[in-house]
Amino acid sequence: MPAEAPEPQTDDMTQDLDPGARRVDAGRLAWLESELASWHDAGLVDDTQAQAIRSRYVAVRRFSLARLLLLLGGGFVGVGLLWLVASNLDELSPLLRFLVVTALWLGFVATAELLTRRRTQLVVGGFRLLASLAYGAVVFQAAQSLQVPAYEPALVGVWGLGALLYAYAVAGVAPLLVGVTTSTVWFVWTVFDTAEDGMGFVLPVLLAAVVAGAVSVVHAARVRPAFAAPWRDTSALMVLLGLFVAAFPDVDAEGFVWSAPLSLGVFAALTAVAAAVVLAPRARAEALAPLAGVVAGVLLVLWEPPAPVMGAVSGEGYAHAFVSVAVYVVAAGWYAVLGVLRDSSRLTYLATAALVLFTTVQSFAVFAPIITGATLFLVLGVIFLGSGFLFDRGRRHLTANLGGAPA
Amino acid sequence: MNPLTSRTGRVVAACVVQLALVPLAVAGPLSARLTGEEYLLEVAPLDPIDPFRGAYVALDYPGLPSSQELGERRYPTSEVAYVPLVASGDVWVGRTPVADRPSSGPFLRCEDEHWRLRCGIDSWFLPQDEAYAMEHAVGQGRVVARVRIDSRGNAALVGLEMHDDT
Numbered sequence: 001m002p003a004e005a006p007e008p009q010t011d012d013m014t015q016d017l018d019p020g021a022r023r024v025d026a027g028r029l030a031w032l033e034s035e036l037a038s039w040h041d042a043g044l045v046d047d048t049q050a051q052a053i054r055s056r057y058v059a060v061r062r063f064s065l066a067r068l069l070l071l072l073g074g075g076f077v078g079v080g081l082l083w084l085v086a087s088n089l090d091e092l093s094p095l096l097r098f099l100v101v102t103a104l105w106l107g108f109v110a111t112a113e114l115l116t117r118r119r120t121q122l123v124v125g126g127f128r129l130l131a132s133l134a135y136g137a138v139v140f141q142a143a144q145s146l147q148v149p150a151y152e153p154a155l156v157g158v159w160g161l162g163a164l165l166y167a168y169a170v171a172g173v174a175p176l177l178v179g180v181t182t183s184t185v186w187f188v189w190t191v192f193d194t195a196e197d198g199m200g201f202v203l204p205v206l207l208a209a210v211v212a213g214a215v216s217v218v219h220a221a222r223v224r225p226a227f228a229a230p231w232r233d234t235s236a237l238m239v240l241l242g243l244f245v246a247a248f249p250d251v252d253a254e255g256f257v258w259s260a261p262l263s264l265g266v267f268a269a270l271t272a273v274a275a276a277v278v279l280a281p282r283a284r285a286e287a288l289a290p291l292a293g294v295v296a297g298v299l300l301v302l303w304e305p306p307a308p309v310m311g312a313v314s315g316e317g318y319a320h321a322f323v324s325v326a327v328y329v330v331a332a333g334w335y336a337v338l339g340v341l342r343d344s345s346r347l348t349y350l351a352t353a354a355l356v357l358f359t360t361v362q363s364f365a366v367f368a369p370i371i372t373g374a375t376l377f378l379v380l381g382v383i384f385l386g387s388g389f390l391f392d393r394g395r396r397h398l399t400a401n402l403g404g405a406p407a
Numbered sequence: 408m409n410p411l412t413s414r415t416g417r418v419v420a421a422c423v424v425q426l427a428l429v430p431l432a433v434a435g436p437l438s439a440r441l442t443g444e445e446y447l448l449e450v451a452p453l454d455p456i457d458p459f460r461g462a463y464v465a466l467d468y469p470g471l472p473s474s475q476e477l478g479e480r481r482y483p484t485s486e487v488a489y490v491p492l493v494a495s496g497d498v499w500v501g502r503t504p505v506a507d508r509p510s511s512g513p514f515l516r517c518e519d520e521h522w523r524l525r526c527g528i529d530s531w532f533l534p535q536d537e538a539y540a541m542e543h544a545v546g547q548g549r550v551v552a553r554v555r556i557d558s559r560g561n562a563a564l565v566g567l568e569m570h571d572d573t
Binding site: 146194 | 414415417418420421422424425426428429430431432433436437440486520525527528529530531532563564565
């Protein structure tokens, strides 16, 4: 009995799982082909064996034009569908409108399944993306037919839950992206709706990061490794966003109100981290890291330095800025390293871009009011160089220690 | 045989659950439409067009507590407020909102945003050209809202009607 091909380990978010040949980067496959040729020349393998090895792999280009067009097409049609619903299908009665949109949604689901049977994987992802977006149209059409205003977070929550259910039912990465995004938006919106202040935004963003990070760890270690990357990227994005906002000195907790969704978020975060540590003890640092982000973010929000007087920043104001930068450098460095360890250049780019943006904004916010002209650029340049040096050294150090890989 | 072991079974089950979630998202207005009784409320205009949502009339209700009245409240506020309704001529008007659900009488269950109440009857969707006409009519004070309210205070806006006597 032939051994089952292993599940693909790629972090390519546009692919959907295929139990057949293992998909690898085109460059890596080219390397394998050259090695096979040299093994063949050396007499280590014969033609049949070389072909058998080669046939176990298929090249994947992560950003092929066809995939890009299909995903863009799926995205545009999905957004257009949502907009069409939003703009009122004037000619139809509310019930008929709902039925039309529901039929479209089910049609996309059925088409994706039919294409799956024919193994046209490239198109399947596009139709699954459409199906998950069309489900949002169903939810919003139901609301519109009943004259419910669109700005209800519950509508986004139901959309997110439905998209997640669909993603796990079909093992599709495209609907997972929709589900993770909408679920995260729902949670942050729901909490922020109650407490419209800095803490009301920072805390749910960071709690969402904790849950996403823990789910990613479990996926990577236990089941459906291809689902790990979207959750991991979401976690990183949320940590970097939460700390970005928390670092502003005027972000506070004055209007903060504890709410039931927030309690649910804390419970979910702690449960998810505990489960991740038990199920994947070797990756506990990855599961616990966003929790450290929560602590750092909350402390930064609670720390309220005095406002500048006549443009003069106080010592405490400077301390707040420097601690914020230090926290952010550590967080961004961690995710850059994680990107290296998990073979995800996307994560490393995200961390680097976030650090550059953060340093720029913080520097201008702190120094621009008191330094002008050439001096400002000199100071900013020194800050950039210092941050970059620390960032790179930290990344190399952590990579060498955690992964044993060359820095 | 467990139907969830097959891919088709899982997809069908997911779609069934997804469909079942839709009424949950609109449970309040759906319940009001199916089980509620009708009341007339006086309306005033708020905002005509939202570029994403298409055309609708955003409504204000002069008979319900205003943002100024809400701002002057001295009692602790919660996430939900109940507005008891009393008849005033042909229409119904709201009294001071309360945190506890009234034991009797018609009342609205609203999200309390401290400076305003959102009772789920804030907007009326209709074709763009009709929205302008309705906005004009609402602005002249010639329109009342027909609202269904169930026993838990959930409300659904079921129609806007022209006042014949104005």
